[in-house]
Amino acid sequence: MATIRRLMEAAEAKLLAAGIDEAAAHAELIAARALGKSRTYARAFGQLEAGAKEEALFNKILAQRLDGRPLAYILGEAEFMGRVLKVSPAVLIPRPETEELTEQAAKKLQMPPRRVLDLCAGSGCIAVSLALLFDGARVVAADISPAALDIARQNAQNLRAAARMEFIETDLFANISGTFDLIISNPPYIAAGDIAALAPDVRHEPRLALDGGPDGLRVLERIAKDGPAYLNAGGLLALETGCGQAEKVVKFFKDTIWQKPQIGRDISGTGRFIFAKRK
Numbered sequence: 001m002a003t004i005r006r007l008m009e010a011a012e013a014k015l016l017a018a019g020i021d022e023a024a025a026h027a028e029l030i031a032a033r034a035l036g037k038s039r040t041y042a043r044a045f046g047q048l049e050a051g052a053k054e055e056a057l058f059n060k061i062l063a064q065r066l067d068g069r070p071l072a073y074i075l076g077e078a079e080f081m082g083r084v085l086k087v088s089p090a091v092l093i094p095r096p097e098t099e100e101l102t103e104q105a106a107k108k109l110q111m112p113p114r115r116v117l118d119l120c121a122g123s124g125c126i127a128v129s130l131a132l133l134f135d136g137a138r139v140v141a142a143d144i145s146p147a148a149l150d151i152a153r154q155n156a157q158n159l160r161a162a163a164r165m166e167f168i169e170t171d172l173f174a175n176i177s178g179t180f181d182l183i184i185s186n187p188p189y190i191a192a193g194d195i196a197a198l199a200p201d202v203r204h205e206p207r208l209a210l211d212g213g214p215d216g217l218r219v220l221e222r223i224a225k226d227g228p229a230y231l232n233a234g235g236l237l238a239l240e241t242g243c244g245q246a247e248k249v250v251k252f253f254k255d256t257i258w259q260k261p262q263i264g265r266d267i268s269g270t271g272r273f274i275f276a277k278r279k
């Protein structure tokens with residue numbers, strides 16, 4: 001039998017050799033799941049021996065990861081803004097840049113919003129986070145995928161935000177009614193022809209969550225065009241875009257109903273977000 005530390009070191013070496021990023025963090029997360037404990041426990045008690053069942057589970061999860069399955073799908077969970085959310089292959093695995101979008105959008109609001117719409121909600125990571133941040137707000141999570149909405153609903157229930165949330169199956173605004181103080185969206189924005197060349201992990205994610213049409217901009221353009229009818233005066237539209245897309249997306253906001261849009265940057269300084277206020 002091996003110690004927890006020995007298992008983690010061997011796993012880290014195998015993950016690194018397979019070219020998998022964040023190998024040390026992965027090894028810790030796998031150990032935590034196999035032991036049924038926290039990552040801190042796996043780190044702190046590395047000298048303890050793992051039991052046979054724990055070691056078998058550790059090796060099973062590691063094999064799946066080495067086989068190319070994203071760890072979040074194997075574990076069924078991912079972190080977003082400090083909370084653990086349920087994920088499945090029906091939803092995109094939440095990304096750090098989407099945490100930045102959510103934080104930057106929240107900071108741009110002059111007053112706590114009363115109604116928020118998260119369009120293309122996926123796991124509900126943005127919608128649930130905003131419902132928890134603004135406890136006076138009603139938040140609509142909208143997605144075209146019923147399987148994604150089911151995960152979003154479970155996350156809202158697990159994190160006790162569901163009472164102030166609504167879940168709507170819709171093609172963008174088709175089934176949305178009323179107006180909002182904030183519309184936020186991380187829509188599909190990968191050009192269809194680029195999907196096959198994405199990192200292997202990304203290719204496990206739902207095509208519906210990635211495919212933004214021939215140039216990647218189709219959904220972003222539709223949201224910019226139809227958004228004003230669903231925003232209150234002074235309301236904010238906050239969008240995530242792909243790298244190199246922000247300058248093109250800004251051009252979708254020429255209509256005089258919009259104030260001058262701003263490009264928001266991610267932690268690496270890349271323009272990734274559009275913030276546009278309706279007059």
Ligand SMILES: C[S@@+](CC[C@H](N)C(=O)[O-])C[C@H]1O[C@@H](n2cnc3c(N)ncnc32)[C@H](O)[C@@H]1O
Nearest residue numbers: 092094120121122143144145171172186187209
């Ligand atoms: C990039 S994922 C974002 C998920 C989540 N908001 C996040 O940031 O992790 C895009 C989501 O948009 C949904 N979607 C794609 N086309 C849509 C459409 N026409 N109307 C509504 N939702 C759509 C997909 O099902 C997917 O859940």
